[in-house]
Amino acid sequence: MRELIDIEAAHPELITPDSPTQRVGGEPSDAFKPVRHRTKMLSLANAFSFGELTAFFNRISSELGTEKVEMVCELKIDGVAVALTYEHGIYTGAATRGDGEVGEDITANVKTIQSLPLRLFLGSPPDILEVRGEAYLSKEQFKQINEEREEDGQPLFANPRNAAAGSLRQLDPKVTSRRHLGLFVYALGYATGIEFPDQWGLLQYLKTAGFKINPHITKVGTLKEAYSFCEEWQEKRHSLPFEIDGVVIKVNSFAQQKKLGLTSKAPRWAIAYKFPAEQKTTRLIDIELNVGRTGAVTPTAVLEPVVVAGSTVGRATLHNEDEIKRKDIRIGDTVIVQKAGDVIPEIVAPIVSKRDGSEKEFVMPHECPACGGEVVRPEGEAVARCVNINCPAVIFEHIIHFASRGAMDIEGLGESAARQLLDKGIIKDVADIYYLDKEKLLGIEHFADKAADNLYNAIKRSKERPLAKLLFALGIRHVGSHVAEVLAGNFESVEKLSHATPEELIEIQEVGPKIAESIIEFFHENRNRSVVEKLRQAGVKMEQEKPGGAGLSARSFAGMTFVFTGALTLFTRGEAEGLVKSMGGKASSSVSKKTDYVVVGENPGSKYDKAKSLGVKIITEDDFKRLVSG
């Protein structure tokens, strides 16, 4: 490997990027760097029954105004979604799905996949082509890898998908190469200068271009045919050399797809029919209670450990008291367990016939399991909560939330550190975090010189987090990350927000009476006010600078007109237009000279061209988001 790179460095002209000797190599330093997808990588809505499939079909046919909807059925390979980029027909990059917007760079590892074309068989390839597909391991390879791992005493992979994911996360592409991953492509992420009539046509094009597409695809014209395909493969799945977990059904015509549109999570023109999950039975030994940061008391089932879908399950959430009643789950029951989405364990139902009478019904206690305080379940609500504002469990969870990544992002302040700081009485609330010095930090177990330094610096850095993060971190009920962003877009400081009236708050898009009340109540509470004051004293930034100069003011779009075009991914169209209105601007549907900004989403239409010809400012959705949130 070293030598290969050295040769390349010495004689770059001798090596073309698609040379067969170049499967293993690349820039290790780029590995796993974040990569922004050109268009969001969505997931799919699921159907678990014929009924749900029917509901999907009814919805699309009513929205399209016809029962005649041609659909494409494809097997749903149980692997890892990847995005592949080709520039002028040459493979230049690959990324994982990540959160859909930003994935990780796995260019070097994907390059080792033998069936990946390094150069496309196209006369005039598009300047940029991004295709999406599934990297997977055959059942055979999976077995072999696990056998080797067993011999080496390494932990086994639970299933081919985990093994495939693990293989793509290798720092050394040579390891990935030895795993012999397969690859099927099935979708277009982005392409310059080409258009297709439908999914079927796209698949044929991808095949011609040199990609592997899964051979088991079919075009159908009715719901019944689609369902037959699902049933057929549910039966035959075991005869395939790779694992599948369902069938994907897509509306074939791209014109119809466009008409149906997207939600922020998934296209509305496709659905994944999922085969029934693997189920096991085990005994429910006990029901434990957890107290969350809002005081919510959540019952969790403690199970006799059992292997389900490749991993051992020992606990499963039961959500709330009603859920337990509805399913009639009792302590001591034999229960059926499965994994929702193959990840989160779930109790499906008890096996009533196995009862011997010793089972006990669950009763939500009136006393908090953590502090003994009162547990109250308000009329009409599902969740029971500990109402003691001094409950140590609530305070602990609150601190964890405050320091978490989406909030103040204090690296090093995890469960163990928080627990010790609280137990030793060094901190009592989140504001005390900012009064810690190195000496106090050294008192924490496992915190030597360096760790204490790191944490101290992380705390210092967190004082500069944007207003939205701080508002989220405060833990105001009903104010999650999203609402916090909205609030930060409407108020320039904590101070201003704390003086807002209910009327002012309800004016804001996406803030209704409940959220307004919760905010008012939060700032009414003395203890909260003093925490905020302590944070301010410590130097935590409580306001945000307005974007200055010629740019827009984050507070006001007064007199400005916005037009949205293309599919938005960060907001729904309604939200985006609502935000503009709530900030005093106008959202219009057609572009004119008077339009101030055209915000382009995915696959922008003619409005984009018009804006260009009129010289109207064109901004991306990200730019728009920054404008809105300051």
Add this chain to the structure above:
DNA sequence: GCACCTCGAGTTCA
């Protein structure tokens, strides 16, 4: 008033 989306909050295991 209802249906539909989102969001919030809690959660599992490796």
Add this chain to the structure above:
DNA sequence: CTCGAGGTGC
């Protein structure tokens, strides 16, 4: 991923 709940549009 789940459920429950808040907000919005018809």
